[in-house]
Amino acid sequence: MAMAEIKFGTNGWQGQMGKDFTFHQIRLTTQAFANLLKKSAGNKEISVMINYDTRYLSETFAQKAAQILALNKINVFSPLRDAPMPAMALAIIQKQMQGGICFTASLDEPIYNGIKILNANGAPALPSKTLLLENEIKKIEPGFYFKHQYPDSGLIHFLDIRTPYLDYISTMVHLDIIKRARLKIIVDNLYGTSRDYLDRLLSDTGIEITAIHNYSDSYFGAFIPSCNKNNLRELSRLVVSRGAHIGLATDINSIRFGVVDSRGRFIDASLIMAPLIEYLITVRKMTGSIVKSVSSTDQISRVADYYQRKVHETPVGFKFMADMLASRGAFIGVEGTNGAALNRIVPSKDGILFGLLITEMMAYYQQSLPVLLSKFNKRFPPLFVHETQVVKTPVRRKKYQEVLQKKSFVFPGLELLKIKYIDGIKFIYKNSWLLIRESGTIGVIRISAESPSSRQTQQLMQIGRKLLE
Known part of the structure; x- marks a missing residue:
């Protein structure tokens, strides 16, 4: 049975445990991460932080990843227990580590888990870096086989990051x-x-x-x-x-x-x-x-x-x-x-x-x-913001692409000032805006709007929905 492709989105790579997110996929991803670290570090010593949240099996996944890194002669630092990501980021910076892996699926249901990659600044890795990781995974996947070995326990360290x-x-x-x-x-x-x-x-x-x-x-x-x-x-x-x-x-x-x-x-x-x-x-x-x-x-x-x-x-x-x-x-x-x-x-x-x-x-x-x-x-008079999401069906996906490519828009009763394409498409009106964008994590299209009144915001939301119909 073919495994789902490992892709890093807005919240990292996430998958359903036992189906998409497996021990094999975790070891494969960690090995690819180790390869990239060794390529960039040359002969320098490498240190990495491994963290995890309170999800089912997160701690076990973290242990397996630590073993892979240790087998690659990489120093691994882990907290004494599951820890906040800001505390993990601080530890990476203070200990001058090359990056980190956190096992979490953020706000997904309990059946999901995932991996977030942090850089040497304790911040999430940019898409250009996670793309390199995805390509390395594809490169080594055909011949990847994990042989159970005893890692060098001297390379795995436990660290108090709370204090x-x-x-x-x-x-x-x-x-x-x-x-x-x-x-x-x-x-x-x-x-x-x-x-x-x-x-x-x-x-x-x-x-x-x-x-x-x-x-x-x-x-x-x-x-x-x-x-x-x-x-x-x-x-x-x-x-x-x-x-x-x-x-x-x-x-x-x-x-x-x-x-x-x-x-x-x-x-x-x-x-x-x-x-x-x-x-x-x-x-x-x-x-x-x-x-x-x-x-x-x-x-x-x-x-x-x-x-x-x-x-x-x-x-x-x-x-x-x-x-x-x-x-x-x-x-x-x-x-x-x-x-x-x-x-x-x-x-x-x-x-x-x-x-x-x-x-x-x-x-x-x-x-x-x-x-x-x-x-x-x-x-500063209040503004009313609202967001919803719709499932990204093939029809809506096509409509969304058509909206992105469309050159001119007419919105009766609204003064369109400009259009931004920073993330999806954002219509800037006088005193209000409407944003339509694809989620980088799950298969939905998000619609959000803001205006000086709740009624006007809902009207903008309706315009957003109609553009996808």
């Missing part, structure tokens, strides 16, 4: 401001890697917290480990019933954040990131431009314009954003899906860091999130 990471976060967040505000915080670890990181840091600082779902569960409590409104209902109820000031959550890899206000309302990134950027500019005095994905809210651009900061747009996918952060001297990068990164020591998405920065902002202003957002929206 350096928590020390790093303590330098990035003013925990003393949060402590003085005497905030009551509920933390939802969502059965993921942030347990004993986010909750531990707050409690060790003397901040009153309650932690939920702070244990490993390969089935994630029957939910997908994503920081969305539906998955944080229990957190919302607990924030209200306990009289907490804020609820914080992270996804399985700790790269995305979720925030619930004191009323139990889920606060989307499109609402909170612009006020946070203003806080970082005016209070924290952070300098530089701003990077945002093509699907992120234009509230960020409004704040940037007001404070005379340049904005750079990237395709969806943090690998593009990490590259732009480094090349453009930006101080922050923001995705549309509750993910963001500061361009400091670790230019990596970090849900733990940004949850704490939002809490710090609230503590500094001594205002609840509802009050803070209300005051912000008086100066």
